[in-house]
Amino acid sequence: MYKITTPDRKFYQRKTALVARELIGHELVRRITINNSEYDLSGRIVETEAYGSMQEDEASHAFSRLTKRNSPMFGPVGRAYVYFTYGNHFCVNVTAKADNKKAGAVLIRSIEPLTGIGLMQSFRQRSELRELTSGPGRLSQALAITMEMNALDMTDPCSELYIQTGKGCATCACTPRIGITKATNKLWRFVDPTSKFLSRPISKSFARLE
DNA sequence: TCGATGATTGAG
DNA sequence: TCAATCATCGAA
Numbered sequence: 001m002y003k004i005t006t007p008d009r010k011f012y013q014r015k016t017a018l019v020a021r022e023l024i025g026h027e028l029v030r031r032i033t034i035n036n037s038e039y040d041l042s043g044r045i046v047e048t049e050a051y052g053s054m055q056e057d058e059a060s061h062a063f064s065r066l067t068k069r070n071s072p073m074f075g076p077v078g079r080a081y082v083y084f085t086y087g088n089h090f091c092v093n094v095t096a097k098a099d100n101k102k103a104g105a106v107l108i109r110s111i112e113p114l115t116g117i118g119l120m121q122s123f124r125q126r127s128e129l130r131e132l133t134s135g136p137g138r139l140s141q142a143l144a145i146t147m148e149m150n151a152l153d154m155t156d157p158c159s160e161l162y163i164q165t166g167k168g169c170a171t172c173a174c175t176p177r178i179g180i181t182k183a184t185n186k187l188w189r190f191v192d193p194t195s196k197f198l199s200r201p202i203s204k205s206f207a208r209l210e
Numbered sequence: 211t212c213g214a215t216g217a218t219t220g221a222g
Numbered sequence: 223t224c225a226a227t228c229a230t231c232g233a234a
Contacts, residue, residue: 049217059217061230069230086218087227093217107217137218179217199218 004157005165012077012096012155016104019096020050021190021209025169028092028111030143031160032119041119041143043111043133044166046195049177050188051093053101058182062103072151073103080161081105082140082150089137092145094154094163109178109189110134112197113142135199172209173202 007026012019029042051060051073061070061083072081072095081093097104111133113120120132120142133139140146145161152159171194174187178200191198193208 051217061217064232067231083217084229085216087216087229089218091217109217131220135218177217181216 006155006157006163007078007165009076009078009155012094013099014096015098016052016096016101016106017050017188017190019094020048020106020188021172021174022168023048023094023106023108023163024172024190024192026166027114027164028108028139028143029157029162029164030116030145031162032144034119039116039119041116042114042164043139043143044114045108045111045163046192047108047110047134047198048190049107049109050096050190051105051107052188053097053103056101057186059177059180059184059186060103062105066103070103073105075151077104078153078155080149080152080154082145082147084147085137090140090145090147091136092140092149092161107136108139109136110191110195110197110199111139112195130197134197138199174209175202 023045027042062073066074077095079095093105093107095105121127124142133142149161152161154162169192173193175189176184177189
């Protein structure tokens with residue numbers, strides 16, 4: 001029987017920004033049951049953002065203190081942190097932090113659709129591939145991710161939502177994070193610069209890595 | 211209890 | 223460029 005490989009707990013037990021960068025090229029998988037049949041909706045992660053611990057990151061949900069919403073960010077690494085925003089959208093993170101930090105998570109901003117594209121199109125009510133999963137709210141809708149997935153163990157391939165080992169990304173780029181007004185100096189958005197599925201194109205202000 | 215805000219999206 | 227839409231959180 002085919003064995004699924006996933007980045008293990010240790011992978012997420014490192015600096016949040018490093019994990020964010022190394023998640024590019026792995027795969028996000030949503031296993032969903034519809035009418036007693038199982039389907040895997042999946043995509044290659046091509047865009048992430050790191051959100052840090054308390055004082056170090058003014059833009060982080062974990063900036064001021066532990067609350068009910070941000071509690072996964074303060075808990076074990078490798079778990080889902082899902083939140084609802086703008087009255088419409090869910091966003092999905094995976095928790096990650098070094099041992100000397102209180103909190104941390106990586107927002108998954110865009111994936112390239114791999115499997116289950118037909119279902120993604122129906123969940124999104126759109127057929128255009130480019131608009132399916134390019135953006136945190138879009139990909140959550142495409143993969144039917146809701147608060148029910150909050151705190152799931154994303155290192156466990158039995159979870160309804162997990163991260164599977166992919167081929168990685170040889171050259172990636174970092175830029176300021178999208179949609180924030182604070183801590184805009186931090187280059188904590190990571191992308192595969194060759195991907196056509198980014199939520200926003202990379203412009204002048206980006207740095208190459210490796 | 212209350213009001214401003216937001217790690218977004220899609221339409222104009 | 224702007225409205226939709228509502229849970230969250232800090233202030234009162």
